[in-house]
Amino acid sequence: MKNLIINTFSNIKIKTTLLLLASCLILLSSCGEKKTEEADHEEEKSENEVALTAVQFKTVGIETGSLESRNLNLVIKANGYTTVPPQNMANISTLIGGTVKDILVLEGTFVNKGKVLATIQNLEVVEMQEDYNSAVANIEYLQLEYNRQKTLSDEDVNPKKVLQEVKAKLAVERARAKASKSKLQALNMNTSGSSLVPIVSPISGYVGKISIAKGAFAETGVTLFEVVDNTQMHLDLDVYEKDLGSISVGQTIDFILTNQGNKSIKGKIFGINKSFSNDSKTVAVHAKINPADSKDLISGMYVSANISIKNSTVPALPKEAVVKNGDKYFVYIQEDHEEKDTAKKTEADEHKEGEAHSEEEGHNEVHFKAIEVIPGTTDLGYTEVKFVEAIPADAKIVVKGSFYLLSAMKGGGEHEE
Template sequence: MKKSIIYLSLLAGVFLIGCNKVSDADKHPEEAITETVNNANKEVELNKAQYDAAGIELGALEQKNLTDVIKVNGYTKLPPQNQANVTTFLNGTITQILVNVGDKVSKGQVLAYADSPGYIQLQESYAVAKSNLEYLELEFKRQETLRAENVNSEKTFQKIKSDLNIEKSKFQSLSNQLRMLQSNAIQGGKALKIVAPISGYVATIGVQIGSPIQSEAALMTLVDNSKLHLDLMVYEKDLPQISIGQEVTFALTNLSQTVVSGKIFSIGKTFEEGTRSVAVHASIDNVPDNLIGGLYVNALIHIGSREVPALPEEAVVKAEGREFIFILEEADANHFHFKRIEVKTGIAELGFVQITLLDETVEPKNIVRKGAYYLQSHLIKNEGGGGHDH
């Protein structure tokens, strides 16, 4: 008898639990079914108000002529011929400095002055040589006349001619030395001028007032950043696609993402030490004033263009490590039903991106070109337990 009672009690309990489950499902039967389908098929349904709020724009894939690119890294580089040490071949002491670091200077501009015993001696030697040369030129003409009249000897004439040639060489040497110093010695200048050998910017100043200067020692350094170019590291596998004349673009993060362009003018012939990459050199069009050497850059080498199916970049959303677009499947006056489709992207340029549909049975029309992120966030909300909105 006890066993029968226990058995009946268990049956009653099972029956009650079953009734409770049915009654919970009966409360919202349509919502429960729709949610299951949506989670499986990644579908989203909006009502008219939501559709309008999303600002959705529909369209189809379009053919775009997009440029294929190779992404490379590199840095800005200044050629040796566009940087210079400011030196002098005379010893002395700095008496005046006329520039600061960062100043723009022109070739031949005076950067500093110095007192130099060697410079004073050079000017004296120049003055003596000039005077001797003037005397010997007059004496040579006199001896030449006398020689023509057979008044003097051949030996005397040749001696004056030899002395004249020696003094000419000496005077020319002293003139060249003063010219190298950009000197105004002929006008009686006393201070040694330290001048700029190239036009550019003052990069460093290694002296101060009273500093002794030694022959050939660097007093300052100048750089001409207008001749900066790019050294780009291209890997072995990409080299066959690289050629001289190809366009290069890169963005400057310190200039509000300003895009700068240039062209490849030289391709290295050896691998960089310790790598399987080759240095490719590219000029820079209209070098910005504040661009300096040694900046790290991410650049794009444009290797050609081709016509591909494309969509605006905002039409593509990323989720779960994959890429998707949305397609409008059904619509009536108050309901808009969208399906999320996986795609593969390719070339991206000027706001458009190449699109490859992974499911070839999908009709590439009524694609959401604008508003995809709204649909994706709506989908995430529903999957998170927010239910299905109508």
């Protein structure tokens, strides 16, 4: 009986021990899972957070602000080129071939309308001058003869046939003189003098490419000089079919050229083509440029322009406040960690605070969190933003230094403790 009681007691003790071990294992497992979840949460949280020391914060010059309401232009982006109207560009050639005698200008120089650019020598012009002068001399003689024959004919002394013959000869010589004079005028030459034919600029502008050399033979129909007048510079922009419904004459455009210190240049649409330009299904849109802004532009420069469609008041931040990370856009807000930092202080830290105040000041951290946004139109240095998740109304948004924070978050700007 005694042995039975002892065996029963031993079995109960073993079972109790096993139950206690099982409970401990379950508790340890639960704690492990909780710690894993907390670690994962902290890791996920750290991916969108970055901390700077107070020294870094001041050195980088990070500035914070708040969301603003801005009147921004909704725009359509279009690419194109600077160009000048056909009447403001001249490809100059000669109507008569000849040997280049002199070249009187250099590429890049400004010339006025009528300026002699070069001279070529051709002996045929001497014959034209001789024809003209001979015709003029015959006209003088025939005019006198016509007057005499008319007087005799009126008195019935001579037959009218003689008068008619003199009149016909006079008309022929007048026609010959007129033709010779027209040829000489077309060559910008006088009716007497030199055999040198001047090559004259038909417009005022800047001399472009010079395609002749002294002593070479200048052929007819071949461009010798290019002269461009940039005062009427305009843009030819390629606009896609889907945007045509929003484009109209009178809309303003603006574009930036790096060679003018990123100065914004304004223009206005004055014409829209009624046919597609090429296989890309784009239509040419023409815009005038203010003459004061076009003086340093060159025909053929590539531009990327914004066509203003309408104005609207939208929430916006300075353009540099928005940064791109991967395929998403973010802004940073400053977080308040003062309470957490105070709770973490130990008595030893408080004891050392008075002894090493400057060192502690250097290690105090300023915390920032990345907030995803959807950017909209950009105008006048501001970008429209829409927050994926709501933020506090009094949030301190970083408006300067976002790129540094992005680098620090990725590991490029982390500080050493």
